[in-house]
Amino acid sequence: MPTVKAARPTEIFARDDWVRLTHVSPSRGLWLTLHGWLTTAVVLAGTALLWDWHWLAGLVAFPFAIAIVGGRQLGLSILMHEGAHGLLHPNRKVNNFAGQWLTGAATGSDLHSYRAYHLTHHRYTQQPEDPDLALSKPFPTTPESMKRKVFRDLTGQTFLKQRSGQMVAAWLGLKAMLRGSPSTEGKGKRDTSAGTALNRGGAAGVSAPVTDLDGAIRTTKTVGRFLLIQLIVLVASLLTFGIIPFLIWTIALATTFQLFLRIRNIAEHACTTTGSEDPFTHARTTYANLWERTTVAPYWVNYHSEHHLFMGVPCYNLPKAHALLLAEGMDKRMTIASGYRDVLKQVTRPAAA
Template identity: 75%
Template sequence: MPAVKAAKPNEIFTREEWAALTRVSRWHGLWLTLHGWLMVALVTGGTALLWQWHWLAGLIATPVALVLVGGRQLGLSILMHEAAHGLLHPRRKTNNFAGQWLTGSATGSDLHSYRAYHLTHHRFTQQSEDPDLGLSAAFPTSKASMRRKVIRDLTGQTFLKQRGNQFAVAWKGLQAMLSGAQDTAPSAKRDHSAGTPLNRNGAAGVAAPVVDLEGAKRTTRTVGRFLLIQLIVLLVSLATLGIWPFLIWLAALATTFQMILRIRNIAEHACTTTGGDDPFSHARTTKANMLMRMTLAPYWVNYHSEHHLFMGVPCYNLPEAHRLLLAKGYGPKMTIANSYAEVLRTVTRPVAAEA
């Protein structure tokens, strides 16, 4: 199918408005990266101190900490997504370093593989060529089905399945590296999508069978970076407050991060009236209060319609883009939900009701 129709900023914004919206700050993206890690340190460290003070206080605080840390892990993935668009820093090397090492590696992602994958998603949003179509095509679904998905996320089943797949690919890549094996199949026949199993947020996902040794080697390097970051988090944890901060970080990565990631994916495209000829229908924007911004919608990711309309706008300028669109009368053309609860009600209505 043809690529989806793109919005024309010059028909919507003045030259001054567009220049301000697309200006990439030299410090804002780096500050957000630091903010993400500081929030992780604050929450995991504070919870560890509560455990040391009294086991009951630690027990009560831990579920809250898991949700907050899972939200910051999503936040780090969001910032890698920013780097994939070249929006984390105006200097390309700094942008790519921050996107690869300071954000993406924390959740097991490869910036460069994700960039190619994600730009395809933008080009063919909700079309048959969209690599993310499977994340939204299954909706609406039943409440029972949604409940099973959430249970799998919160019990670590999703994490183990995804990491198992990614580590299996990495093992094949490591074997190829050690043996010096090279690809023998023609490049046109290689399955490059299998190289790094990523979902749309850059987090590890279930990939196709690997037939591309170079892709498997990339996954090996991705897993190596992921394990190195986990080791650094462990060492910092042990050097300060003991094992507890690391355990909270790892538990969140295996549980709440997976659930938060799923809800965020659903909110962005599921049950939207997407059409290739209408750029205003490609995604959903969801209003978020402070609690949602701390968990499901860090770093303005809830402004997803604005992001698809103008993917050159940094995340910290998306609220202003939203304000301008509403002021110029474009609100009725957009899909805007009042809350994430509203989105979940929309996507879990009985399938039979759609007939």
């Protein structure tokens, strides 16, 4: 199957507009990374203080904190995705460090494995070779199936399934490292499936197999970074407000993060045109209100059609790209949803009698 046809920006945008849209700021990507962590810290600290003031106030705030923190965890994953495209910072070393350690490590993602995997998704979007096709192919689905998915996410079952697979691969890699087994990386075709157990759809999702020794070793390093970040969060929590902040962080990672990730994945490609030669039909843009931007659509990830059309545009410039496309009447070719509730209605249909 040939690769999907690319949009031609010079046929849509004025040259000056295109230069502005593709400019990678040396500060905005890093500021968004800081914003993700600061927002998380404020919510964790605020909920802990409420709990100290009165347990009932803390109990009321608890579910809201889990939702907001889960949204920021998804936000960090989205920023890792920006790093995979080289859009966090114009300096490649700074970009890769931010994408690997400051964003991806928090949710257990490996920037480099994800980059190779994700660029294949862009190359073959909604084609049979698309590695993310499994995320959109099951839709539309029944309300009963959707409820089961939501239940598994919010009860931590999805989290445990994905992490257990990742931990098994990491253990195999650790044993190989302790034995001093030689790496084959660079001597042949590099395996990019390892480390993507939590990377599908931008940051996380369906487990992918580890097919060689290098893959297992990369997964070990990915898990090592993930556990280090969890340890740092735990120590910071204990040194400041006790165990409550760490509990909120961990519960969010195991529940709301998984659910928001699923909804975001669904909105991006489910029930869009499969196999089309028109690049404007490969993804969906979803308008998001404030609560949706806080949870399922952080950092302008809802402008997914624009991202697939012009993947060199940083996330903070996607709204501008959208406005310019509308001004050119391109919305008639695009798949645009009025909100995430609308998307879920589109992809959820009762079973035929």
